[in-house]
Amino acid sequence: MAQTHRISHLPTDLPCVASGPQRLLASGSRLHRPLANKKADIIRVYLPPDANTLLSVVDHCARSRDYINVIVAGKQPQLQWLDMEAAVAHCRAGLGVWEWASKDEGDPDAVVACAGDVPTMEALAAVMIVREAFPLLRLRVVNVVDLMALQAPSQHPHGIADDAFDRMFTTDKPVIFAYHGYPALIHRLTYRRTNHANFHVHGYQEEGTTTTPFDMAVLNKLDRFHLAEAVVERVPSLAATKEEFARFVESKLAEHDAYIRENGEDLPEIRNWRWLASAVDAQ
Numbered sequence: 001m002a003q004t005h006r007i008s009h010l011p012t013d014l015p016c017v018a019s020g021p022q023r024l025l026a027s028g029s030r031l032h033r034p035l036a037n038k039k040a041d042i043i044r045v046y047l048p049p050d051a052n053t054l055l056s057v058v059d060h061c062a063r064s065r066d067y068i069n070v071i072v073a074g075k076q077p078q079l080q081w082l083d084m085e086a087a088v089a090h091c092r093a094g095l096g097v098w099e100w101a102s103k104d105e106g107d108p109d110a111v112v113a114c115a116g117d118v119p120t121m122e123a124l125a126a127v128m129i130v131r132e133a134f135p136l137l138r139l140r141v142v143n144v145v146d147l148m149a150l151q152a153p154s155q156h157p158h159g160i161a162d163d164a165f166d167r168m169f170t171t172d173k174p175v176i177f178a179y180h181g182y183p184a185l186i187h188r189l190t191y192r193r194t195n196h197a198n199f200h201v202h203g204y205q206e207e208g209t210t211t212t213p214f215d216m217a218v219l220n221k222l223d224r225f226h227l228a229e230a231v232v233e234r235v236p237s238l239a240a241t242k243e244e245f246a247r248f249v250e251s252k253l254a255e256h257d258a259y260i261r262e263n264g265e266d267l268p269e270i271r272n273w274r275w276l277a278s279a280v281d282a283q
Helices: 026-035 051-063 084-093 117-133 162-169 183-190 213-219 224-234 236-263
Strands: 043-046 068-072 095-097 110-115 139-144 175-179 199-202
Touching (some): 051 068, 084 095, 110 117, 110 162, 175 183, 183 199
Parallel strands (some): 043 068
């Protein structure tokens, strides 16, 4: 018993529901918000986007001592984004630009950020939608696995330096942030950062019912279509086309709603979606 204080605290949050195949739920959304208020020297919050990053995070947490480690990961099958070597490096950094998904020439028109498995998939799908409509638009994709890395280093030991944060998120470009939990937490973690005013966070909004996985994201405006619309709406060079794009989004969401009501499952294009390298290569 004398050694019990050295046991790793590892509450693993697996978003789940009593019935239905939902993938976004309040349990995970509510857990890390109060824990993020605890003292910075004991709390760690991780949102791995795929299985390899989850393995890396669990390995790290199992080796740690005297911390409360919170891991937020879903129970549903998810796509694999990183090989093991890249996953370990990404988790060690805490967050980073996904170069393989980005095409910004060092000066993005907008940044699409994500934290969490479902938000990551929806953010990448949104990037594909926007690039298909506007192939010359420069988009940067940033994934966050260590939530506390968003804080200023003066507030949390895992916080990245201000200059590194500014290089990643820019100092003046719109940042569309897809997040598993409540949007207010991201704003609180980043409020000391230069570009905080340009952060537009999509997250859990207390919306939910027994429905399809994708519809849960739609209800909370965390789906690819709402995210894509948010990007187009906030890029000044696209001002003349944003109303037309909004009509496109409205039509896709109407198609989605009609399909799930008739079939009880998501559209094939949603269920079978995969990231395409051509989304970056397109000119």
